[in-house]
Amino acid sequence: MQVCGVIPARLQSTRLPGKLLLNETGKTLIQHTWEAAASSEKLDRLIVATDSLEIMECVHGFGGKACLTGEHPNGTDRIAEVAMHELFDAEILVNIQGDEPEISPVFIDKLIEVLIQSPTADMATLATPIRELDQLQDSSCTKVVCRTDGSAMYFSRLPIPFTRDQNPEIFLPEQSPWLLHLGIYAYRRAFLLNLTQIPPTPLEQLEKLEQLRALESGATIQVAQVSHPSVGIDTPEDYAQFVSRYQQNQ
Template identity: 45%
Template sequence: MNTHVVIPARLASSRLPEKLLLRVDERSVLQHTHDAAQRAEGISGVTVAVDDPRLAQEVDGFGGRALMTSVDCQSGTDRIAEVAATMPEVDVFVNVQGDEPEIDPAAIELVSRLLVEHPEADMATVATPIRDPALWEDPNCVKVVMDAGGRALYFSRAAVPFVRDGGPPADFAAEPPMFWQHVGLYAYRRDFLLWFAAQPPAALEQLEKLEQLRALAAGRRIVVGRIDTVARGIDTLEDFEDFCQRFEN
């Protein structure tokens, strides 16, 4: 399948203004993310879907491909759908967040390969085992419950699956794992992506503030792959400083 990576990029950010333009080793955060995505094998290219001329200029400056998208896009998925509408030759689009300069190219390869291995799936994503009970209880950590075949049953900010009898700590060391943290890396079939972006938010999606629930509420299939290392995104100044330190080391 023709697989293309799209990096949705917004200039504004509430906790760290214009974070995508911050520089490490003379490269912006956005360029670091773009360079990592380009190292993934089996992709036809990378497009940065921008909402501001300054981001377009940045992408042009490092030799990437930028496409201006509407400032009215409500989410990264909507931004990617605008790109998909201009690229009918592409079968699968992979959504890579612009503030994840340490994204593992192997994770991109995995999420796109899942749609080849699961022709019944409309969308693919990844998750990592939760080994810490505190993380399982943290509403900022999105959990996914799936069946034995890797099909997503539900996503939630709540501690799911709930252990009614207060299971022992060993439950979090079980293999295969019972508790999974969802990681926001997605692959979509083109036709599904265009359908998805045209749908109104679902009731469950509005409650949990998780847009992947729009697909499940409509009966669409999401397949989930396992990764054991999660890329650290940049949301705050502390996150950026930590990335600088890791890069220097």
């Protein structure tokens, strides 16, 4: 079974312009992400899908593989284009966020394995227990609730499940019933190509969560739990903290 990782990479970023090309560590952010993902034992191929010639040249410069795509509203559509025109033999495609330079290759391997071992699942994703009240109440942190078989029931920006009669703090940090959704996905090829042909669905538009389109369309999303979240770089402060962690480990 051919498994391909795709890193969607846009040059523009509202809160941190050109972030994937920042290089205060001596490497660009996109190179850090590439090297972390390339350590996966279950990816047969890895490619950056970008709308930027500058990013493509950067990736080629450090020895990675990249291709130019058209303009797309999201990474899923970008990956679907690459699947159709570049990755003809890919049976599973993994969406790896370009701004997560510390993504664990072990997490990538676990995601792939859970999809392989779940033959009825159309796609898979990761989640981790929420340990802090601020994160639980933060609408920018997406939560997921699952069935007993580990498949997703719903994703929301609100704290779900809701504790009607108890203070949520009594469950934190050790007995948390809440799961933080991590933005990494593995898709079966045919499902991915079909999903991108479906117009945005009502719940997706309300919550602004693309994965709800799959659930509303009847798909099965298998969720695997991991021990901790990966850290995305969205702001100058995020990047400064990453640079500090990197330098401390050198």
